[in-house]
Amino acid sequence: xxxxxxxxxxxxxxxxxxxxxxxxxxxxxxxxxxxxxxxxxxxxxxxxxxxxxxxxxxxxxxxxxxxxxxxxxxxxxxxxxxxxxxxxxxxxxxxxxxxxxxxxxxxxxxxxxxxxxxxxxxxxxxxxxxxxxxxxxxxxxxxxxxxxxxxxxxxxxxxxxxxxxxxxxxxxxxxxxxxxxxxxxxxxxxxxxxxxxxxxxxxxxxxxxxxxxxxxxxxxxxxxxxxxxxxxxxxxxxxxxxxxxxxxxxxx
Numbered sequence: 001x002x003x004x005x006x007x008x009x010x011x012x013x014x015x016x017x018x019x020x021x022x023x024x025x026x027x028x029x030x031x032x033x034x035x036x037x038x039x040x041x042x043x044x045x046x047x048x049x050x051x052x053x054x055x056x057x058x059x060x061x062x063x064x065x066x067x068x069x070x071x072x073x074x075x076x077x078x079x080x081x082x083x084x085x086x087x088x089x090x091x092x093x094x095x096x097x098x099x100x101x102x103x104x105x106x107x108x109x110x111x112x113x114x115x116x117x118x119x120x121x122x123x124x125x126x127x128x129x130x131x132x133x134x135x136x137x138x139x140x141x142x143x144x145x146x147x148x149x150x151x152x153x154x155x156x157x158x159x160x161x162x163x164x165x166x167x168x169x170x171x172x173x174x175x176x177x178x179x180x181x182x183x184x185x186x187x188x189x190x191x192x193x194x195x196x197x198x199x200x201x202x203x204x205x206x207x208x209x210x211x212x213x214x215x216x217x218x219x220x221x222x223x224x225x226x227x228x229x230x231x232x233x234x235x236x237x238x239x240x241x242x243x244x245x246x247x248x249x250x251x252x
Contacts, residue, residue, distance in 0.1 A: 007031055013177065020147050020162055023137040024179075026172045030130045038124045039133060041086060043076065045099055045117040060119060067095045067121075074121050082142050086121075087151055089134040089158040093123030132172050134158060207231045227252050 013026040029037060044059045058081040066075045072093060076083040102116035125131075134157055138146060151160035157171035169180040179186045208230040214223065227236050237249040 007033065008035060013172075015177070015179070017168075017179070017181070020164070020166060020168075021139065022147075022168075023139070024170060025135040025137065026177065027133045027135070028131075028172075029127065029133075031127065032129070034126065034128050036124065036126055037131070038122050039088075039093065039135075040123075041074065041121040043119040043121065045102075045119045047117050057116060059116075062097075062119075065097060065119060065121070067097060069095055072123075080142070083140040083144075085138045085140065085146055085148075087136040087138075087148075087158075088123060089136070089151075089153050090132050091125045091127065093125050093133075096122050096124070098122070132156075134170065134172060136160070136170075207234055210236055 008029060008031045010030075011028040013028075015024040015026070016022075017024065027039065029035075043065070044057060046059045046061060058078075060076055060078055064076050064078045064083075066077065067073075068075070072088040072095070074086045074095065076085075098120045100118050100120045102118050123133075136148075136151065136158065138148060140146065147163045149161045149163055151158055154169070154171065156173050157169070159170075160168045162168060167180075167182055169178075171178045210227055210229050213226045213228070219225070227238065229236060236252040237245040237247070238252055239245050239249050
């Protein structure tokens with residue numbers, strides 16, 4: 001069994017920036033003493049155990065994975081599948097790549113063969129107390145190129161310039177998280193914040209999903225349909241052609 005680590009707390013927050021389609025992962029570690037930490041990511045790898053199998057999953061070869069210690073990035077470059085780029089901000093990580101065995105199929109109490117293998121992409125660092133690691137993840141479609149022109153560390157996060165001219169700034173502090181895209185700012189975890197010399201409230205928090213009634217797969221004939229949201233003070237906008245609603249769509 002794995003040893004339980006005492007005296008250390010870990011919190012993970014995951015954010016998706018819809019436009020320009022980026023993922024931001026924040027890992028907060030708190031401890032009173034020094035520790036060595038390792039942050040792991042896993043990618044599918046070609047099977048090292050040869051067997052006959054009609055199922056041929058998409059995998060990354062060793063030559064498709066690039067590690068840049070100076071830029072703190074991990075990038076894949078497979079020609080026949082989507083790719084990704086992970087950029088790390090915070091304490092400098094010692095990046096490495098190792099092949100590990102995947103899950104095996106059990107038959108008659110013996111392991112006959114493995115279903116897959118994995119690349120373990122690790123970032124290790126020495127900590128003296130509290131740390132925050134921010135990972136900026138960009139999913140690249142097949143044949144696509146990165147949208148991020150440059151990105152750099154700041155005191156509590158990172159700043160990035162995107163290919164379309166957008167400026168993205170992300171900060172993670174003890175008080176909360178702020179995300180700024182050009183001049184639009186989103187604050188999470190704070191009761192109020194200051195902007196343009198004035199104290200701003202309230203802070204908009206995550207909104208509960210909209211409930212559509214009646215809950216049916218098929219509606220026949222004239223049936224009243226209602227929309228409701230448990231979060232108070234929200235506006236519900238809708239469309240009738242299957243497209244995604246915008247701020248200019250009809251108000252419910």
